[in-house]
Amino acid sequence: MSSNELLTGAVAVRDDAAELARLRADLSAQAPNLLIDGHWRPAASGATLDVDDPATGAVIARIAAGDAQDVEHAVAAARRAFRDGPWPRLPASKRAALLFALADAIEREQGRFALLESLDAGHSLASIRAGDLPLGLRSLRDYAGWATKIAGEVPMRSSEQAGMDYFLREPIGVVAIVTPWNAPFLMVLQKLGAALAAGCTVVIKPAELAPLSALRIGELCARVGLPDGVVNVVTGTGLAAGQALAEHPDVNLISFTGSTQVGRSIMAAAARSNLKRVVLELGGKSPVLVLGDADLDRAARAIVAEIVFKSGQYCAAGSRVYVQASLHEALLERLRAGMDGVRIDAGYAAGCEMGPMISQAQRERAQEIVDHSLAEGARALTGGRARPGAGYFYPPTLLTGVESHMRAVREEIFAPVLTVMPFADDASAAQIAALANDSHYGLSAKLWSRDLRNVHELIGRIESGQVIVNGGGGEATLPFGGVKQSGYGRENGHVGLSAFTEIKAVRLGY
Template sequence: MTTLLSLPHSPREFGFYLDGAFHGGRPLFERASPAHGVPVSRIPKCTVADLEAAVVAARRAFEDRRWAGLSGAARGAVLLRAADILRRRRDEIAYWEVLENGKPISQARGEIDHCIACFEVGAGAARLLHGDSFNNLGDSLFGMVLREPVGVVGLITPWNFPFLILCERVPFILASGCTMVVKPSEVTSATTLLLAEVLAEAGLPNGVYNVITGSGRSIGQALTEHPDVDMLSFTGSTAVGRSCVHAAADSNFKKLGLELGGKNPIIVFADSDLEDAADGAAFGISFNTGQCCVSSSRLIVERSVAAEFEALVAAKMARIRVGDPLDAATQVGAITTAAQNDTILGYIARGTAEGAQLLAGGQAVDLGRGQYIAPTLFAGVTPDMAIAREEIFGPVLCSLRFDTVEEAIALANDTVYGLAASVWTKNIDKALTVTRRVRAGRFWVNTIMAGGPEIPLGGFRQSGWGREAGMSGVEEYTQTKSVHVELGKRAHWVTG
């Protein structure tokens, strides 16, 4: 017996968040639930002048050291209070994630739990952040390496994980002592604004966290180009990431953190637990309706068990519960935007046209309202097909076959991306060989999408720059400064 949450009676109107206060008086963007087709939120269409004001506020908060000047313990205490408030408001925030994004409520609740952990880890990291010393420069010279916050950070987040990706960054940025201006996706802004309430209640000083809502084309571009933003963290497509690189170079050479696209392999050997691997493959491509940078979208399976394994995966996919995301029993919810829905269906049609064999799914699911796509499996895929090379960002899995370990590694690396990968085998030699040689920033052995915020995440190649989470995720938002201290009397250069 499951409980179905109800929709709001009318859309909630939000203000943008600037220098510790919510502001209105702007034209509003109305967001309809992708699962239900009814309006759920109204978000301000901010102006570039609003962005400018937010950068000024963040700069002022950084320069007067109201946050950076605190001890790591004091910053950590704010982050721990934020974690406690998130725990109290978990179901509320998860509900708004579902309304705007379309993901299942059970998944959204699990994501908020992960976000709470991010704040707890960030709190500890704030206390542990440190530099280094060099006592080996001789009796007359002492060396230190200081870690200092980079300054004002611009943070641009996507629509697929609006709150999770936000919280994989914000507590670590705050732990470093930086201030920030956040630009969420215009279709999923609500929870980023709810976090402003959480942080204010936790005691974060005004001006440290600012949220400016609007389109990526105007607000996002202006934030990327802003000369008084010291670092930009962007999560999204590789194409837009490339434009961020150009914009940063053309403005102030700001530091960049980029988490971009992926075409991630899941490598299955004949000696693996095939039932476990099949469940991992079905989960890895269907989680968040495949709208996930680390979705395992390329199945690379040993030829001797390929037909058997593909049948197992297809059977798993057929049993996945696609439905209303407000139903706790739902496993796969709605596609977040109409444009993405069209893109996914277009790739499915293209896969069929290219000659791939459709084993599961392949069609839209009609639930009377909203936009849904059944988890889809293609077999008989060759590496040159578009569905094998391009990021689909939907629940579409392409199966390719191999005969040797070397061939599996070559197929896994046959991509411009390098975000995530997994290998399934009971042979430790094969597991470690593949782990070492496949180019990916995150790797799983006999599991998928596992782990917590203690461990850094990020990509190789065209999947991005830098690392988020863990101590690496705090250090990412710092600069290192080398300091030399002369002891005693100077040996004079000018003599006589």
């Protein structure tokens, strides 16, 4: 590295520190308000919730604790904006222009958003700047482009046919967006962009553990000129605000990313209320298959990078590793070396590669699952115990000697924990796929092999909404979602956009 690069890096660190101090001061002074119908106001009950810095456990902000009363007001505002306001009737090109303007406004503040996300959710600045920020902005701009391309169809007809048949696509109505704490900025933009491009109005309920980026996005929506009531933000707990949205009879669709357990409750509430549509992106326990002809160094680096990304709090992370027996020891050696070299610190600290987990409760649950598996005979080659001191840190953990029935293999731990199990060198594709499919989940699967015949056969046998081979490639925006208990529906691109529309068939006689 040149002296100029060193100087540039040092300046960036100092600038981050100064900006972080300003951000903390601003958050401390920020009133705990909800955004409803274009106005900021406290929760009807006056209740508030504290938001912690996961790296220290200290309170960094106070938010409004919205409940059913506030949800009622927000949904009513969104319904008025949909029924009587200009948004669904705007020319699609004007909706697109406003979405592009929102993306530009967010991009101008990307440095602040990166620090806000790191402080709020605990993730490393490097991962946010390389992942969440560009992916979120790309998604918003992709959907802005799709706004002018939503179309129905007109079937071919004979010259003897009187009249014509066709169908329209129309916005579905009021959408509830319920986002998780592991990627709050990205999840809000992905869901919000699709809903707004389709002409819907929305109520956002961010996770109470990491709600701060959603509130700032709400501010920018108003600043760029979105009409009042089109975007509403209600902070609060899942039991109070989230459940009220799921049960509300005037919400037409709920788009949720989070745990399978909560997804079940949302689907049940949707059925009990008005049969609202649901898009559910739920849990995962993604398998990683490493075959004998894999590039072992590349595979090991990718496996470690993914399990420490967001401190393992990533629904598609490969956490169950199955490796051909002849490579088992060599892979373990590489994984352990990679995990031991990860720099753990507050996400906003210089050089951090992995930050803390989101909360003490989440870390305790991870420890409980690891301890249970260790008691049953698993061995921790590295990690396995929470780091003492302030913050919710948990080291990268590598478990071997595991069996398929153990909790560390069966349950989504949502922590930087890998289990590694060998399979026979002469195992068939059917046997290898059976290992991958031995789960209630089916969100993502990872495959490492240079034999395209094996690759394609395994792709056909794996039960998963996504298969990533040799680290992946390309830049297309592909549909994302799971099978089995990993969810219902798909997000991203025109497939994801279609969920926010309804079809109206027309049989036109003359």
